[in-house]
Amino acid sequence: MANIQVVKDHTIIRNEAFIAKAEQLKPELICTEVHPVHLIDVVSDDSAVHGWRANVLEPADALADKSFGKGDSFILDFGTHLVGYLDHIHIKPVGSPPDAPLHLKITFGEMPIEMAEPFSSYEGWISSSWLQEEVFHIDVLPGVLSLPRRYSFRYVKFEVLAASQKYSVSFDEIVCRTVTSADVSKVTPLEHTDELINKIDEVSIKTLQDCMQLVFEDGPKRDRRLWLGDLRLQALANYETFKNYDLVKRNLYLFAGVPNDKGQITANVFTFADLIADDTYLLDYSIFFVTTLYDYYLESQDLDTLTELWPLALKQIEIALEHLDERHLIRDSNSWYSFIDWNQDLNKQAPTQGVLIYAIRRAIHIAEIVSCDSLGMLKHQLDLTVEAAKEHLWDEVASFFVSGADRQVSWASQIWMVHAEVWDHRKNKELLNRLLEVKPVVGVTTPYLYHHLVEALIVVGETSQAIAQMKAYWGEMIKDGADTFWELYDPSNKSFSPYGNPMINSYCHAWSCTPTYLIRKYNL
Structure with missing residues (x-):
């Protein structure tokens, strides 16, 4: 029997059978021990991205011969991006026996800017708690400090905030244990003639x-969540590289496990403790459950999963159709009902219409495979939405698709109408070439x-x-x-x-x- 949960204004209907299937597909993480490569400093450079550049000082092995007192700091470069745990930081006192705790700050960064600019200067609207820094009081030295939290970084900055005048400290070993569910041995080397x-x-x-962790995370630093739009693209890249079909299947069942009482799939789920559906619903992301399921079937030929999840996929199309007006167009709205791109100026009517048409085409293929009674309805809706796009969204004078009451011309509208195959191959080609030539402002x-x-x-x-x-x-x-x-x-x-x-x-x-x-x- 399904459990009911309320998340903000949404009632979630938990499908425990689907959630159990997802749990059975949880991957084992592959761990690798990684050591720092260089000691660096970060210098101002107007030609570098964000105005900061990492400058190599000496090999990281030199750290063992150095000691640090109050106000001292150093930055380690691990040589490449890592996701994992600093679970072996060996610290020992130098000089007199420690007569006061060591007050230590550790800052993690993916980019030099995070090593250069104090996190206290951050005033953005996303929580500053995503910025990766920790402060410790260490009472017993020598000792080994193990950080329980997972980090996403290349650079690590150590700052001695306080000790005592009688001793300093040295760091003779710092080890990162990286984690991923991606098996690199499964990837075929490319060996392209073009080095770039x-x-x-x-x-x-x-x-x-x-x-690739226990789910396909959108970003290991932030937000560390499973988002449907990201999943769709990660799955496509995975099919050409790691070929971890079970991880895609697990993620599909996680989304299928927590639809709301209308049957709509959330844009993202939290998975670190219990499975929780976020209260963000994006029309294009919900629709992408259909295309992600279809892509998964094409690669895996897993008919059982396709058949079991198809009713929920079909429901996403039906919900999207409720957003059509009497002209069979997605209703224009200023609300954040669809993602499409991070552009505050973007009107999303036309690109969302394109996403819907793109998904209906794939839903028709699934309906044919599973012999669904909705096949006729889907074909009819395809005709209606395509004709509506041609009649109401195509501007013959501008030779572009327009979107919204202000008839906005954007890159996103043209791109998604091409993917939707509203026009034939020749006209789509002409449209994209015109897009690259004209370069509309809403990019x-x-x-x-x-x-x-x-x-x-x-x-x-x-x-x-x-x-x-x-x-x-x-x-x-x-x-x-x-x-x-x-x-x-x-x-x-x-x-x-x-x-x-x-x-x-x-x-x-x-x-x-x-x-x-x-x-x-x-x-x-």
């Missing part, structure tokens, strides 16, 4: 690896939407354009120091953050991992 393509593929895989702000742009170019046959766009975006990120790809990146405004400060941005983020999928799936 090889590097983009490598960084993409590392990004996915660090986000692309995240790797999430940039992925859809690049894949749209591939689908219409503009492969060289797709590669150029991928290199100009993800390749530029690498030039700016990315060893995992970032949540947000604007090459023309490299300090962009929708949260008020780039310090809180996630610099290993799931929706940025897709170049490996694009490269390998389409043989770029």
Whole structure:
């Protein structure tokens, strides 16, 4: 019997059978011991992203010969992005026996800015508790400090806030135990003739690896949650690399385990303790349950899962259809009803219409496979929503799809209408070429939407354009120091953050991992 929970204004109907299936698919984490590589300092550099650059001082082995007193600090560079635990920090006193506790601050950072600027300066709207720092009083020395919390970092800064005048301390061993559910031995080496393509593929895989934990996390630093939009893209990259089908299946059942009383699937779930559905509902993310399930079936041929989860997937289409007006268009709204991209100026009517059409096409394929009675209804709704887009959202003079009462022209609208195949292949190709030529003001702000742009170019046959766009975006990120790809990146405004400060941005983020999928799936 289903359990009922209330989360804010939403009543959640728990499907314990689905949740139990997800629990049975929980992966074993792979642990690796990693040691720091260098001692560094962080210097001001206007040419570096965020204005800070890591400067190598000496090998990390030199740390054992140094001692630190009150006011002293040092920064370690582990050489690459890590997700894991600092569970072996060996500290010993130097000089007289310790006559007062050691007061120690440890700060973790994915980027040099987190080592350079005090977290106390942060004033963004997302909680500062995501900034990774800890303060300890250590009473007994020598000793081993083990930090129970998991961190996402490349750099670690140690600051001695206080000791006594009679002693200092040395750190002769610092070890990180990394964790992931991704088995790198399953990945076939790419060996591309283009070295930048090889590097983009490598960084993409590392990004996915660090986000693959007990679920596909959106970001191991922040938010450390399972989001449906991220899952869809992570799953695609996973199919071309780690091929962990059970982890995708587990995540599908987690979402299916906690729909609300209307049958809608939440945008994200919390999984660290009990499974909890968030109170955020995004129309495009709910719809992506359909496409993620379909993609999973194509790769795994798991008909049992497809059949069992199909009724809930179909429900997401039915809920989305309730958002159509009398013209069969998604109702225009200023509310945050759909995500699409991190752009406050973006009107989401047309791109959400595109997402719905894209999903209905895949729902029709599922209905055919499972012999569903709703097949006729889905085909009828496909005709209605496609014709509505052509009649009401296409501007013949501008030669673009428009969105909302102000008839906004955005990149997102064109990209999603191409994926929806509202026009034929030739006209879609013309549309994307016009998009790249005209460059509408309401542009692309995240790797999430940039992925859809690049894949749209591939689908219409503009492969060289797709590669150029991928290199100009993800390749530029690498030039700016990315060893995992970032949540947000604007090459023309490299300090962009929708949260008020780039310090809180996630610099290993799931929706940025897709170049490996694009490269390998389409043989770029």
